[in-house]
Amino acid sequence: EVQLVESGGGLVQPxxxxxxxxxxxGFTFSIYSMNWIRQAPGKGLEWVSYIxxxxxxxxxxxxxxxxxxxxxxxxxxxxxxxMNGLRAEDTAVYYCGRDLDDTGRELxxxxxxxxxxxxVTVSS
Amino acid sequence: DIQMTQSPSSLxxxxxxxxxxxxxASREFSNYLAWYQQKPGKVPRLLxxxxxxxxxxxxSRFSGSGSGTYFTLTISSLQPEDVATYYCQTxxxxxxxxxxxxxxxxx
Numbered sequence: 001e002v003q004l005v006e007s008g009g010g011l012v013q014p015x016x017x018x019x020x021x022x023x024x025x026g027f028t029f030s031i032y033s034m035n036w037i038r039q040a041p042g043k044g045l046e047w048v049s050y051i052x053x054x055x056x057x058x059x060x061x062x063x064x065x066x067x068x069x070x071x072x073x074x075x076x077x078x079x080x081x082x083m084n085g086l087r088a089e090d091t092a093v094y095y096c097g098r099d100l101d102d103t104g105r106e107l108x109x110x111x112x113x114x115x116x117x118x119x120v121t122v123s124s
Numbered sequence: 125d126i127q128m129t130q131s132p133s134s135l136x137x138x139x140x141x142x143x144x145x146x147x148x149a150s151r152e153f154s155n156y157l158a159w160y161q162q163k164p165g166k167v168p169r170l171l172x173x174x175x176x177x178x179x180x181x182x183x184s185r186f187s188g189s190g191s192g193t194y195f196t197l198t199i200s201s202l203q204p205e206d207v208a209t210y211y212c213q214t215x216x217x218x219x220x221x222x223x224x225x226x227x228x229x230x231x
Contacts, residue, residue, distance in 0.1 A: 102216070110215045
């Protein structure tokens, strides 16, 4: 059974940093691209970042580019999101999602499995 | 970047009704469109990819269609368990992936 478990969320002051983790199990993590998606309270889904299976291709939403860094450790079956310079508007539930696409071209796909999410609150 | 406009933003229908949700893209792209269902307090669930391919385990009352800039998600006979918010999402559209704003479906 595919499982994705996020951790690392919490309360942080504006300008602070957090590192989110996503532990994967039940599938061969190293051959799948992965995504981070977030959802602000009462709002819709917002894609945050994508990383290919080898870490060779990475994309970011404009709203986080330059502040967030996605990475992965295939030996540890783990995905990460380093978040620096946090702002109030980054407050959200952060989900990791297993990426699938229909072309194999590493252009960002859809998510067939999602974790339960970890809550990030940015407030003074 | 492609912008996705979902409509309506919310709807109320009766059990057994046919419900259609639309997603319009700001420009044409290949049919790399997915639909998700998110029930209150739950994690999003993939329903459809490639605009019309039903994900394994999803009831057949859900269907997707469309091409170019206009895509639809249809629930052929609305059930109580379908109360949720539905999102469309573009993919294979690097360097950005875009979600629609969501459609809340109530009974």
